[in-house]
Amino acid sequence: MAQTAAAGVAVPGAAGGAHDDDPAGESLGHRIRRLRVARGLTQQQVAGSRYTRAFLGAVESGARVPSPEALAHFARQLGLPVDDLRYGRPANAAAQLAAEQAVARRDLSAGRLDAAERALTGIRRRAEAYRLSELAGWARYHLAEAQLHRGLTEDAAARYDVLADDLPDGCPPLRAAVLARQAYCLLVAGDAPRAVAILEGGLRALRAAPPVDADAExxxxxxxxxxxxxxxxxxxxxxxxxEVAPLLGRVTHREWVAQFHAVAGQLRRDGELDEADRHLREAVRRYTELGLTREIALCHWARGYVLLRAGRPGEAGAELRRAREMLGAVGAVLDHAGATLELAEARRREGVLDEAGALAEEAAGAAAASDHRELMAEADRVRGLVRAARGDDVQARRLLLRAVDRYERAGLMGDVVITCRHLAELLLAGAERDEAAAVLRRGLRAAERLS
Incomplete structure (x- = not known):
């Protein structure tokens, strides 16, 4: 949808004629002369009473470099912001690039990754040429998001790390977005403690330097x-x-308000399903207004997650199947694998073991290919429980034990507790009391770490 060079915004370095806003290789002096002539102004009119016509002529010829004060004067005389004159920015360049970036963001969410990347690469190049550093930073951020969308977590993490070291000053929302993604990549890689440390440290630093940017917070x-x-x-x-709910009225980034409601909906317990639905409906409404397909699918996943934990696997399965189909259609690799695993668990609880097993095997392959540690552990757990229900205790025990190990290494102690309970039940059914006791003690140690 978005083109690399949208109408009305010239591409720095592109070949062009006299009608272009920023012809190739144009010097500052040539730009001043071109804009002056286009406006029908004489050198004396632009020089005014403050500078001589000869001085402006020397600037236009390249023989003199104007001081910042002189450049600001010439910009006023030409009716331009000084940075537009200095960097050769077309009129409304920042607004035009921001609008293109919004289109690229929708393309990204819809899985049109090649189109999004072409547009974002062009946006970044022009923003850098026009010294619009924040817009260039957002383009780089969304290019990293495209890699994450593909399930290429290590590449995405490397891009976020490079961007974090090269962030422009005075952009708290961009810094917050990068920190959030760095933490997510650590979570995927199985380092939950470091993910928490990065986010808590970022919040402390943000709040220690008022006024605090509401969007970043x-x-x-x-x-x-x-x-x-x-x-x-x-x-x-x-x-x-x-703590953060009172900020919502001051936040300008609408996607992040929707994200708040999506996460808040997942925090509701089985006795709060109406409240969960209220939050998730609000998230869907906002994402729909923004045209973000993947994020709407994540809300269906979130509702299935809540319903499954409320003991309603049939209803959960319907939501999760819809989420899985939508996420598959947009090519969101990790999200599709996660929704697939959640659906596998719903089908297992309904007793549909063949489908549950097939779904879990599919998700396990995607998780391994992306080295997503939590999903790998979850795939082991679901597959182990399916094997146990089929009477294959040996394989069930192997898979559940590996799930415990993987959850523990990732720092996901709540899942360690749950999986230890499943494994202990399997061992007790086989009269392996000592082994079951050891597993339960391991679960208890994990539970102590939860608090």
């Missing part, structure tokens, strides 16, 4: 709420939700 808090949910620290996540 919400983005970091959303990420921390999500991470706490993954760690089964639900009450800590709910406290964060209460």
């Amino acid at each position: 919400l983005r970091l808090t959303n990420a921390l709420m999500y991470t706490f949910l993954e760690l089964s620290w639900r009450e800590r996540a709910r406290r964060l939700e209460r």
Whole structure:
């Protein structure tokens, strides 16, 4: 949808004629002369009473370099912002590039990754040429998002790390977005403690330097709420939700408000399904307004997640199947694998073991290919429970034990507790009391670390 060079915004370095806003290789002096002539002004009119016509002539010929004060004067005389004159920016360049970036963001969410990347590469090049550093930073951020969308987590993480070291000053929302994604990549890589440390450190630093940017604070808090949910620290996540809710009216980044509602919906327990639905409907409404397909699918996944934990696997399965289909259609590799695993668990609880097993095997392959540690552990757990239900205790035990090990290495103690309970039940059914006791003790140690 978005083109690399949208109408009305010239591409620096592109060949062009006299009608172009920024012809190739144009010097500052030539630009001043071209704009002056286009406006029908004489050299004396642009020089005014402050500078001589001869001085302006020397500037236009390249013989003299204007001081910042002189350049600001010439810009006023030409009716331009000084940076537009200095960097050869077309009129409304920042607004035009921001609009193109919004289109590329929708393309990215819809899985039109090649089109999004072409547009974002062009946006970044022009933004850098026009010294619009924040817009260039956002283009780089979304290019990293495209890699994450593909399931190329290591490449995405490397891009976020490079961007984090090269962020422009005075852009707290961009810094918060990058920190949130760095933390997510650590979570995927199985380093939940470091993910928490990055997010908590980022929030402390942001709040220590008032005035605090509401958008940045919400983005970091959303990420921390999500991470706490993954760690089964639900009450800590709910406290964060209460802390940040008063900010929503001051936040300008609408996608992050929708994200808040999506995470808040997942924090509701089985007795709060109406409240969960209220939050998730609000998230879907906002994402729909923004045209973000993948994020709408994530809300269906979130509703299935809540319903499954409320003991309603049939209803959960319908939501999860829809999420899986939508995420598959847009090519969101990791999200599709996650929704597939959640659907596998719903089908297992319904007793549809063949489908549950096939879904879990599919997700396990995607998780391994992306080295997503949590999904690899979850795939082992679901597959182990399916094997146990089929009476294959040997394979069930192997898979559940490997799930425990993987969850523990990732720092996901809540999942360690749950999986230890499943494994202990399997061992007790086989009269392996000592082994079951050892597994339960391991689960208890994990539970102590939860608090």
